[in-house]
Amino acid sequence: MSRFIDRVNLNVSAGNGGHGCASVHREKFKPLGGPDGGNGGRGGDVILEVDPGVHTLLDFHFHPNAKATNGKQGSGGNRDGAVGGDLVLKVPDGTVVLDEKGRMLADMVGTGTRFIAAQGGRGGLGNASLASRARRAPGFALLGEDGDSRSLVLELKSVADVGLVGFPSAGKSSLVSVMSAARPKIADYPFTTLQPNLGVVSAGETTYTVADVPGLIPGAHEGRGLGLEFLRHIERCAVLAHVIDCATLEPGRDPLSDIDALEQELAAYRPTLDADTGLGDLADRARVVVLNKIDVPEAAELAELVAADVEARGWPVYRVSAATREGLRALTFGLAAEVRAYREAHPAPAPRRPVIRPITVDDSSSFEVRPDPELQDGFVVTGVLPERWIKQTQFDNDEAVGYLADRLARLGVEDALFEAGAEPGAPVTIGNVTFDWEPQTPAGGQVRLTGRGTDVRLETSERIGAAQRKRARKARRENDEEGAEQ
Structure with a gap:
């Protein structure tokens, strides 16, 4: 039996980018024909897409983890790796x-609407793309970036024009069944409806949808009954119809007290949709009151008595019977008029074109240097580019490390560490990598080529760094001795 699921937790992971390839072209009489390593392929995205054939989040309830495919590694002969396939999830x-914090990322309304839930990682550059006048035949390539991974919450909020609200067994499902072609489950016990039911209604030239929401009871906004679980399904409704059971025999209940109790619950509930919907709180929606079950003589008399009191509140009142269909035509056309008035006051916005907002040069190249709270005399460098470059670097390849040093120096990280008071040998952390800072490493200049995968500057910097650390320790010791004598 199919289950209705309208809230799920979903873990999405995009594909990782493929690594670049470090390759040198070789053929007869040309043992070193130049670098020809291809770039790695981009990782696949995880995309959510609205599909009219999907009506529940049931699939994600049983399969809460989604992973796109990884990009492939580049290869020699300037062959780039294959791009990872996107994973499209139908919602x-x-x-x-x-x-995870409950902040709305996307409100997906309309067939074909798409949202990139997790973006695939970039592929690493091969050594053919890294070649320059300084490095004519790089012996390294860049690593591919990891794809995004995040935990999301998906909530389904029914897209309906009219929401029927009322106590259990008020006759909401029966109204949906006689007003439309929908066939919800109907029985004479409370909480028969365990999931919202949607019906399409035609009245003249106006067609609208009606949502039957499971019964509310006092305290629903605090979690009692089923109301809190399903009130989200009337957040998009332009008109709310109170369906009142005029034939109830429960003590202490009457139409006016039922309306007051329902209004109290609607006022206490706070929708999560943002202000762009233009709907506001549930208390601001148009109201109609449906006095149901007038086929029962006592209920008809009661409806006649309370109709004037309800109309005094400024709400249209309709006396109907879902069993005999009495008053149904007037209700159908009355709701159509309310929906039509809302649509005229809130015309549907034109389809929005996607807006691309690339990160400006200043934003992407900005970084921050601050003291490390965990390491004494250490510093932490944060920024989009430094952290990305760290992830792309093969630290078991000295030439790749030298290339990283060049990039950081050109960005201004070395100068910023000087200004922050960093001393030779100070531990510097970028991303998940911590290294000893050697400021005298010549970076950005002409590189004297050595063997592939090596960098002579690193060997030199180790000797220079050891001498600098020795001088720094000697200076601190002398300062301590002078302070002790004074």
Whole structure:
């Protein structure tokens, strides 16, 4: 039996980028024909897409983890690696995407709407792309970047024009069944409806959808009954219809007290949709009151008595019977008029073109140097480019490390460490890598070529760094001795 699931946790992981290739072209009489390593392929994205054929989040309930494929590594002969395939996940219309902290990331309304839930990692450059006048035949390549991984919450909020709200067994499901072609489960016990039911209604030239929300009871906004679980399904409704059971025999209940209790619950509930929907709180929606079950003589008399009191609140009142269909035509056209008035006041916005906002040069190249709270005399460098470059570097390849030093120096990281008071040998952390800083390493200049995968500057910097650390320790010791004598 199919289950209705309208809230799930989803873990998405995009594909990793493929590594670049370090290769040198070789053929007869040309043992060193130049670098020809290809770039790695981009990792696949995880994409959410609205599909009209999907009506529940059931698939994600049983399969909460989604992973796109990785990009392939580049190869020799300037052959780039294959791009990882995107993973497209189908979601129902009206799905809202939230992050772990409950912040809304996307409100997916309309067939074909897409949201990139996790972006694939970039592929690493091969040595053919890294060749320059300084490095004519690089003996290294860049590593591919990891794809995004994140935990999301998906909530389904039904897309309906009219929401039917009321106590259990008020006759909401029966109204949906006689107003539309929907066939919800109907029985004479409370909480028969365990999931929202949608029906399409036609009244003249106006067609609208009606959502039957499981019964509310006092305290629903605090989690009692089923109301809190399903109130989200009327957040998009332009009109709320109170369906009142005029034939109830429960003590202490009457139509006016039922309306007051429902209004209290609606006022206490706070929708999570953002202000761009233009709907506001549930208390601000248009109201109609449906006095149901007038086929029962006592219920008809009660409806006649309370109709004037309800109309005094400024709400249209309809006396109907879902069993005999009495008053149904007036209700159908009355709701159509309310929906039509809302649509005229809130015309549907034109389809929005995707807006691309690339990171400016200043934003992407900015970084920050601050003292490390965990390492004495240490510093932490944070920034988009430094952290990305760290992930791309093969630290078992001296030439790749030298290339990283060149990039950091050109960005200004070395000058910033000087200004922050860093001393030779100070531990510097970028991303998940900590290294001893050697400021005298010549970076950015002409590199004297040695063997592939090596960098003579690193060997020199080790000797220079050892001497500098020795001088620094001697200076601190002399300063301590002078302070002790004074």
